[in-house]
Amino acid sequence: MPPYPLTGNAGGGLTRVPPPRPRPRPRPRTGIEEVIHEAVTVERCLPAPARADALSEQLLAYIRATATAVEAAVSGRPAGDPVREDALTVVREARARLGLTAGDGYVSAVIRIRSLGRGAEALLEQQQLLQLTTVQGQAQAPVPLPHSAGPGVIVLAPAEICTTCHELVEERHDSQARNDWTAAHETNARLEAHRRTDHARQAGN
Numbered sequence: 001m002p003p004y005p006l007t008g009n010a011g012g013g014l015t016r017v018p019p020p021r022p023r024p025r026p027r028p029r030t031g032i033e034e035v036i037h038e039a040v041t042v043e044r045c046l047p048a049p050a051r052a053d054a055l056s057e058q059l060l061a062y063i064r065a066t067a068t069a070v071e072a073a074v075s076g077r078p079a080g081d082p083v084r085e086d087a088l089t090v091v092r093e094a095r096a097r098l099g100l101t102a103g104d105g106y107v108s109a110v111i112r113i114r115s116l117g118r119g120a121e122a123l124l125e126q127q128q129l130l131q132l133t134t135v136q137g138q139a140q141a142p143v144p145l146p147h148s149a150g151p152g153v154i155v156l157a158p159a160e161i162c163t164t165c166h167e168l169v170e171e172r173h174d175s176q177a178r179n180d181w182t183a184a185h186e187t188n189a190r191l192e193a194h195r196r197t198d199h200a201r202q203a204g205n
Contacts, residue, residue, distance in 0.1 A: 032062055036124060039117025042110055052109050059116040063098060066123045067091045073130045087126050094119035131173070164194055 035058050038047075047055060071091050077084035097119040100112050168191040175184035 032058075032120070032124065035059065035062070036117050036120050039113050040121060042113050042117070046110060047113075049106065049109075052106070052113060055113050056109070056116065059113070059120050060098065062120050063094050063116065063123060066120075066127055067094050070123060070126045070130065083129075087130065090122045090126050094123050162199070164198070165191065168194065 035055060039055055039059055042055075070087050074081075074084040074087045097115050100115055168187055172184050172187040172191065175181075175187055
C-alpha cells in the first residue's frame, strides 16, 4: 500500500504528521539597522562612490552620537560592573574606528565602511540592551527587542508609579542581560497586555 503523505505510516495507521510550520517573517530593519547591514555586507554589493560617502557619513554620525549616549547611560554604575565594562569597551572600540582614514582609493574606503559598520553594530546592540531611546536629545521610536519579531520595547515614563510595570521592566532587563531574547519578548508582551487592560480599567473607574 502506498504511504499517505500526512501520516507517519505506510498504511494501516492514522497517526497524522503535521505539516512544517512556516518560518516567521523577520522584523523589518529600522533606518540605522539597514545602514549597518549594508555596511557590514558591503563586499557583496559594492556601492557607487557617492553611496560610499553617504554610508560613511551616516555611520560616523551614528557612532559619535550613540557612543556618547551609551557612555552616559552607564556612567552611574559602579566600577567593575559587567554591564558598564562591556558598554565602555564597545564605546572605546567604536571610537577607535572613527580614527581610521579611508586613504585615497575606493578599496580602502570600502574597508573603512565595513569597519565602521562593525563598530556601529556593536553600539546598536548596547543601545538595545540599555533601552536607550534618545540620542543627542532627539526622540526616537522605542528600540525593538533584538532577535525577535513583535512590538518594540515599552519604555516607562519617569513619573510612572505602577509597581507591576516596574517589576515587568526589571524582569525584561534581567532576560536581556542573559541574552534570553525569547523571555524578554514574552515579558514585554505581558507588559503591553497589562498596560492595555489593567491601566484602561483603572482609568475607567
